[in-house]
Amino acid sequence: MKLDQIISFLETNSIPFQVNSTNTITSYKPASLKNVIENGIYFIMGDINISNINNSIIFTSEAKNESINATNISISVTNPQLTHYKLCGVFAEKRKANIHETAIIDKDAVIGNNVYIGPYCVLEKCVIGDNVVLNSHVVIYNNTEINDKVFIDSNSCIGASGLAWIWDEDGNRIMQPQLGGVIVEADCHIATDVTIVKGSLSENTWIGKGTVIAHGTKIGHGAQVGTNVHMANNVSLAGNAEIGDRTFLGSASIISSNIKIPHNTIVGAGAMVNKNFDEEFCTLAGIPAKVLKRENYKNKPKGAPKPFN
Numbered sequence: 001m002k003l004d005q006i007i008s009f010l011e012t013n014s015i016p017f018q019v020n021s022t023n024t025i026t027s028y029k030p031a032s033l034k035n036v037i038e039n040g041i042y043f044i045m046g047d048i049n050i051s052n053i054n055n056s057i058i059f060t061s062e063a064k065n066e067s068i069n070a071t072n073i074s075i076s077v078t079n080p081q082l083t084h085y086k087l088c089g090v091f092a093e094k095r096k097a098n099i100h101e102t103a104i105i106d107k108d109a110v111i112g113n114n115v116y117i118g119p120y121c122v123l124e125k126c127v128i129g130d131n132v133v134l135n136s137h138v139v140i141y142n143n144t145e146i147n148d149k150v151f152i153d154s155n156s157c158i159g160a161s162g163l164a165w166i167w168d169e170d171g172n173r174i175m176q177p178q179l180g181g182v183i184v185e186a187d188c189h190i191a192t193d194v195t196i197v198k199g200s201l202s203e204n205t206w207i208g209k210g211t212v213i214a215h216g217t218k219i220g221h222g223a224q225v226g227t228n229v230h231m232a233n234n235v236s237l238a239g240n241a242e243i244g245d246r247t248f249l250g251s252a253s254i255i256s257s258n259i260k261i262p263h264n265t266i267v268g269a270g271a272m273v274n275k276n277f278d279e280e281f282c283t284l285a286g287i288p289a290k291v292l293k294r295e296n297y298k299n300k301p302k303g304a305p306k307p308f309n
Contacts, residue, residue, distance in 0.1 A: 281297055
C-alpha cells in the first residue's frame with residue numbers, strides 16, 4: 001500500500017491526520033515493533049525507542065516527533081493504535097464464499113448467503129447466517145443458530161452435549177438429557193478448539209454480539225455471555241454462568257456455575273470466580289477471586305485493552 005492509498009483510507013474513514021511527506025513511490029505493509037522491517041507501517045504511543053525503524057510509515061499522536069528519523073514518514077492522528085488496527089484490516093485475508101466438497105451438511109440445515117464452509121466441516125440441522133466463515137473441521141450440532149458475520153476457526157465444536165446428572169437411591173448415575181440449543185449472535189469471532197455446550201433443557205446457551213473467544217476456551221450449558229465480551233485462551237465457563245457486556249476474561253480463568261459477572265469486569269489470568277459480584281468496572285484476581293481494582297477504565301491494564309467507558 002502506497003502513501004497516497006493510506007491517505008485515501010484515512011480520508012474515507014474520516015480520520016483527521018497530518019502527514020510530513022508526499023512520497024508516493026514506496027509500498028508499505030503492516031509491521032510490528034517485535035520484528036522491525038523496512039517499509040513497514042507502525043504506530044507508537046508513549047516513550048518507545050524507535051531508532052531501529054527506517055524507511056517506514058509511523059502513526060504518532062504528536063504533530064512533530066523528534067524521535068522519528070528523517071528516513072521515515074510520520075502521520076499524526078488522535079489515536080495511533082486504533083488507526084493502525086483499522087488500516088491493518090485492509091490487509092486481512094478474506095475467505096471467498098465456498099462449500100468444500102468434503103463438508104457434510106444435513107439436508108435441513110439453512111445456509112445463508114456468501115458463506116465459506118471449509119474442508120471436513122460437519123453441520124447438523126442448524127441455521128447459518130450470511131457472510132459466515134467456518135474453517136476446516138468445525139462441527140455445528142442440531143439446534144444451533146449462527147448469525148451473520150461470525151468467524152469460527154478450525155476444530156471448534158458448537159452445540160455439543162454437556163454432562164448433568166444425579167445419583168439415584170441405588171447409587172446409579174442418572175443423566176439429565178441435553179435438549180437445548182446454542183445461539184451465537186452476529187460479528188462473533190471464535191478461535192480454534194473452542195467448545196460451546198448447548199442448553200441442557202429448554203434454555204439456549206447464548207453468545208452475545210461482537211464477542212471474541214480465544215483458543216481452547218470451554219463454555220458450559222446454558223451460559224449467557226453478553227455483547228463484546230473477550231475470552232482469552234483456555235477460559236472455563238461453567239454451566240449457567242452469566243457474563244456481563246464488555247467483560248474481559250483473562251487466560252485460564254474459571255467462572256463457576258450460576259455465577260454472575262457484572263458488565264465491564266476484568267477477570268485476571270488464572271483467577272477463579274466462585275461468588276457473584278455486583279459492582280461494574282472492577283478488576284478481579286486470585287483464587288478465589290477478589291476485587292483488585294475499582295474504576296478499571298482509568299488506566300490500561302497489562303495484557304488487556306483499556307476498558308471502554
